Amino acid sequence: MSYAQELFAPLGPTYDRYARLLSFGQDPRWRAFLVSRIPHEATRVLDVATGTGAVALELVRANPERTVVGIDQSAEMLATAKQRIGERIELREGRAESLPFADEEFDALTFTYLLRYVDDPAATLRELMRVVKPGGTIAMLEFGLPRGVWRPLWELYVRVGLPAAGALISPGWREVGRFLGPSIRDFHRDVDLHRIWPDAHVKRLSLGGGLVMWGTRA
16 A cells, blocks of 8 residues: 555646546546445445545535545645645545544445555455444445456556556656556456455446446445
C-alpha cells in the first residue's frame, strides 16, 4: 500500500481529469453505476478510499438529504477533495483496515479501487461490513480483466498504450501507467473475489474493464 500511496499522492489535482481520459471516459460511468447500487433511503453513507471525493459527491447528488462521510489514508488526496466539496461532505483520514467508526454506524458503504492495495482483502472486507447496519448495502468498484477476444487488446493497452499515454502527461502519470497493468493482473490472479464475497452481485462494465460488486450486510 505504501508504494501506491506515494505514487498517487502528488496526482490529486489532476486525478479525475486523467482517470477519465486514460479510461476512455469510462471511469465516470463506472462510478455512476456504483452509486446507483446504493438505495435512495440510505441516508448515512461511508465512502472508503474516497480519494478526491468523486464518489462521495455522486452519493450526495443522488440524494441531497444524505449525510456522507469520506475516508482515505492519503492526506494529499483529501486536500484535493476538500477543495472541491467544501463542507458538504465530512472527510476523515484513516485506514480501511481499521475504521474509526462504531459497529453498524452507517446505512450503506462504498469503496473504490481499495482491495488491490491491502495486505488482507478478506479481513478488510469484514472490517468494512462491521460499520454497516444489518440489511445495509455495500458496493465496490474495481478494475476488471476482460475476457475472450478483448483480453489481448486490454493487454496491449496496459503494456504499451497506458504507459505511453501517461508519459505524455507527466512523469508521475507515466509511473501510474506502468504500475496499473501488473497491479490489476496480479490482484485477480491472487484474490478470488467470489470466495471472499460469495453472496455479492457482479456487473462487468466496458467489456470487462470495470467491475462493480454489491451485496447486503447480513
